[in-house]
Amino acid sequence: MKKLRLELYGNKVDSFYVDRWIHIAVTAGVEELAIIMPHIPGKEEYNFPCSLLFNGGENSIRYLYIAMCAFRPTAGLGCWTKLTRLLLSNVWIADDELEGLLSNCTAIQHLELKNCSEIVFLKIPLLECLTFLRVSLCINLQVIESDAPNLSTFCLFGGLVSILFGSDVKNIEVSCLKFGPPNIVRFARTELLSGAPDVERLVITSPNEMESTPMLSSKFLHLKYLHISLIANEAISPAYDYLSLVSFIEASPCLETFIFEVQQPDMKHDSIIGDSSPLRRLPQHSHNNLKSVTIIGFCSAKSLVELACHIIENTTSLEHLTLDTSHGCRSPGGRSLDKPDRWYYTVSGSLMAAPPDRCLPMWGRGIEESRRARFAIRKHIEWKVPFGVVFEIVEPCSRCLMPNF
Known part of the structure; x- marks a missing residue:
C-alpha cells in the first residue's frame, strides 16, 4: 500500500480507529497520507497523533495532507528525510510548533497552508529544497519571513501581510x-x-x-x-x-x-x-x-x-x-x-x-x-x-x- 486517504464525515467518528489507521499506514510504509476529519460544531477537534508519524513514517512518507484537526508536533520527534509535499488545511497549529516541524522537514519542496487560524508569524527556516509556498485565508497571519534560499514561487490568498524573503522569489501571486x-x-x-x-x-x-x-x-x-x-x-x-x-x-x-x-x-x-x-x-x-x-x-x-x-x-x-x-x-x-x-x-x-x-x-x-x-x-x-x-x-x-x- 503506497497511498492512504481517510476522508471522514458525520458526527460519530471514533478517534481510536483513526489512530489505528494511521498506525497501520505508517508501519506499512505508505508514501502518501491524507487525513480529512469532519467538522463537528461544538465538539473538540481531533488531535492528530504526531508521535505515530515519527514511528517509522519519517522514513517513507513523501506527501502529507491533514485537514480539520489539531496538529501539535513537539520537539525531539525526529527528522523527515523524504517528505517533499506538506498541506495543512483548517489545522490548529501554533507558530513555534509549525516552525519546529518545518525545521525537521529537510527535503520539503512544496508547502501549503490554508485557514490555519492560530498562525500569526510564519517563519520558514533554512530549507534548501523548498521552492513553492502558498498561504490562503490564514485570518490572523501578520508576517511571513522566509530563509529558504531557493523559494521561487509564492502565492498569497486572503488578507494582506508583511513579507520578507531572503531568497530570489521570481513568481508571486x-x-x-x-x-x-x-x-x-x-x-x-x-x-x-x-x-x-x-x-x-x-x-x-x-x-x-x-x-x-x-x-x-x-x-x-x-x-x-x-x-x-x-x-x-x-x-x-x-x-x-x-x-x-x-x-x-x-x-x-x-x-x-x-x-x-x-x-x-x-x-x-x-x-x-x-x-x-x-x-x-x-x-x-x-x-x-x-x-x-x-x-x-x-x-x-x-x-x-x-x-x-x-x-x-x-x-x-x-x-x-x-x-x-x-x-x-x-x-x-x-x-x-x-x-x-x-x-x-x-x-x-x-x-x-x-x-x-x-x-x-x-x-x-x-x-x-x-x-x-x-x-x-x-x-x-x-x-x-x-x-x-x-x-x-x-x-x-x-x-x-x-x-x-
Missing part, C-alpha cells in the same frame, strides 16, 4: 476575491517590493481599489510579466484612477507583458462619451521592452482610455495591443487569454466561475457598455496605434449575448 480587503494593487506597489525585490512574474487579483496606485521612485528591476485583475461584486470604486497604473509600468523597465482585467457588473467611472475635456497627459517616459498589452473588460471610462493612450504614445517596443470589450470572449471558441479560472456575473449580480472553454455571458448594461467602449476606441485610440503594431479589438460574439451556463 497575491489574490483576494469578493469580500476580502480592498487595495491589493496599492499594497503590491507600496509593500511588495521591499520583501521580494527580484520578482519577475506578478499576478494581482483585487476585489476593489478604493485608492489610486501611487507614483513612487522604487523599481521592479526584474519584472517581466504583470497581470492585474479587478473583480468587483458591484462597480470598481469611481475614486480609482485607471491611469495611475502607469506607476507599475514606469517602475518596471524590463516589463514585456502587461495584462489588465476588469470584471464588474456595472461601470460607475466618468465616461469619455460626451466629455469634451482633453485627455490627461503624464510626463513622457519611454518603455523600451514592453511588447504585449491586453486590457480585458475595456470600457468607456475616461481614465482607462487615458491609460491605453499613454501606453501607445510612450511604448517604442510595442508589438501587440488587444482591447477586449467582451470581458474575456475569444471568438470563435471562447478561449481564455491567460488564466483557466475566469469569472462572470449572473443576472442577479453574484460572482461565479466560468469554464475555460466557454464565452462569458453578457446582459443589458454590459452589452451597452461594450458598444460605448467600441465607440471610444474608434474616436480616441485606433488612429493612434503605430504602423506595424498588431491591434486587436475583441467584441462580443453571438454566444456572449445569450446565457449559456
Whole structure:
C-alpha cells in the first residue's frame, strides 16, 4: 500500500480507529497520507497523533495532507528525510510548533497552508529544497519571513501581510476575491517590493481599489510579466484612477507583458462619451521592452482610455495591443487569454466561475457598455496605434449575448 486517504464525515467518528489507521499506514510504509476529519460544531477537534508519524513514517512518507484537526508536533520527534509535499488545511497549529516541524522537514519542496487560524508569524527556516509556498485565508497571519534560499514561487490568498524573503522569489501571486480587503494593487506597489525585490512574474487579483496606485521612485528591476485583475461584486470604486497604473509600468523597465482585467457588473467611472475635456497627459517616459498589452473588460471610462493612450504614445517596443470589450470572449471558441479560472456575473449580480472553454455571458448594461467602449476606441485610440503594431479589438460574439451556463 503506497497511498492512504481517510476522508471522514458525520458526527460519530471514533478517534481510536483513526489512530489505528494511521498506525497501520505508517508501519506499512505508505508514501502518501491524507487525513480529512469532519467538522463537528461544538465538539473538540481531533488531535492528530504526531508521535505515530515519527514511528517509522519519517522514513517513507513523501506527501502529507491533514485537514480539520489539531496538529501539535513537539520537539525531539525526529527528522523527515523524504517528505517533499506538506498541506495543512483548517489545522490548529501554533507558530513555534509549525516552525519546529518545518525545521525537521529537510527535503520539503512544496508547502501549503490554508485557514490555519492560530498562525500569526510564519517563519520558514533554512530549507534548501523548498521552492513553492502558498498561504490562503490564514485570518490572523501578520508576517511571513522566509530563509529558504531557493523559494521561487509564492502565492498569497486572503488578507494582506508583511513579507520578507531572503531568497530570489521570481513568481508571486497575491489574490483576494469578493469580500476580502480592498487595495491589493496599492499594497503590491507600496509593500511588495521591499520583501521580494527580484520578482519577475506578478499576478494581482483585487476585489476593489478604493485608492489610486501611487507614483513612487522604487523599481521592479526584474519584472517581466504583470497581470492585474479587478473583480468587483458591484462597480470598481469611481475614486480609482485607471491611469495611475502607469506607476507599475514606469517602475518596471524590463516589463514585456502587461495584462489588465476588469470584471464588474456595472461601470460607475466618468465616461469619455460626451466629455469634451482633453485627455490627461503624464510626463513622457519611454518603455523600451514592453511588447504585449491586453486590457480585458475595456470600457468607456475616461481614465482607462487615458491609460491605453499613454501606453501607445510612450511604448517604442510595442508589438501587440488587444482591447477586449467582451470581458474575456475569444471568438470563435471562447478561449481564455491567460488564466483557466475566469469569472462572470449572473443576472442577479453574484460572482461565479466560468469554464475555460466557454464565452462569458453578457446582459443589458454590459452589452451597452461594450458598444460605448467600441465607440471610444474608434474616436480616441485606433488612429493612434503605430504602423506595424498588431491591434486587436475583441467584441462580443453571438454566444456572449445569450446565457449559456
